[in-house]
Amino acid sequence: MNITEKQAADHAALAGMWKADRGKAPHYTAKGFLSAGWTCIACPLDDCDWHHDDPTGRPAAPEALEAKVREHLAGHDLVDFLRSLQAARDSIVAVRESNNRAWDIVNLHRLQAVHRGEHPASDPFAQMLSAALVGTAEHEDVRRQVTELSEDVVGAHNIASVPAAERQGK
Incomplete structure (x- = not known):
């Protein structure tokens, strides 16, 4: 052909x-x-x-x-390059700020556990969010659970995140 x-x-x-x-x-x-x-x-x-x-x-x-x-x-103007670099920087800053807000939640849960007289890592929500933020293997359990729970929910198929390496075929 x-x-x-x-x-x-x-x-x-x-x-x-x-x-x-x-x-x-x-x-x-x-x-x-x-x-x-x-x-x-x-x-x-x-x-x-x-x-x-x-x-x-x-x-x-x-x-x-x-x-x-x-x-x-x-064929591109220098301003085109600068505009693209600024947009990339703005995106990175937004992701960094989002990450910081998520860590605030982890820290809040850890401090609440301490105030209850518990170990800082005893809160399961804080553990899951922390695992997601740092990309530990434990987060794969969360993806598995999301996949299993979504199988019977209309419109919820394939809602678990996919690691970037898998999306890019690496």
Whole structure:
């Protein structure tokens, strides 16, 4: 089966949207497009859909890829780069603040346990939230329980979070 340029472009556009929806990095290797692997190099700037899909079976020379990327990036204004970096910084700050608020809840539960004369780690909610925040193996028990409990609830299928490494196929 021959792949036309339009089919390849359609695939690239869909792959770019799929990556953006899943927070993929601008460069990654994927398999699945007609059983061929592709390395995708995408513009890191917000609101820019430019990307280049390179078949892993017959990749372009690294110098050619670098020249293609540099040529594209040269077309952007410095302000575009600064705006994208600021948006990324704002997102990171928002995540950090959210994380801090969650730790406030953990600390509140631990201090309440101390005031009740209990060990600070005796509160099961604080233990679960702490495990989630630091990514311990114990959090996998929470994901398992969410999956089990959601099986019989209409509209609640697949609501357990999926680790980033699994989403990215690592």
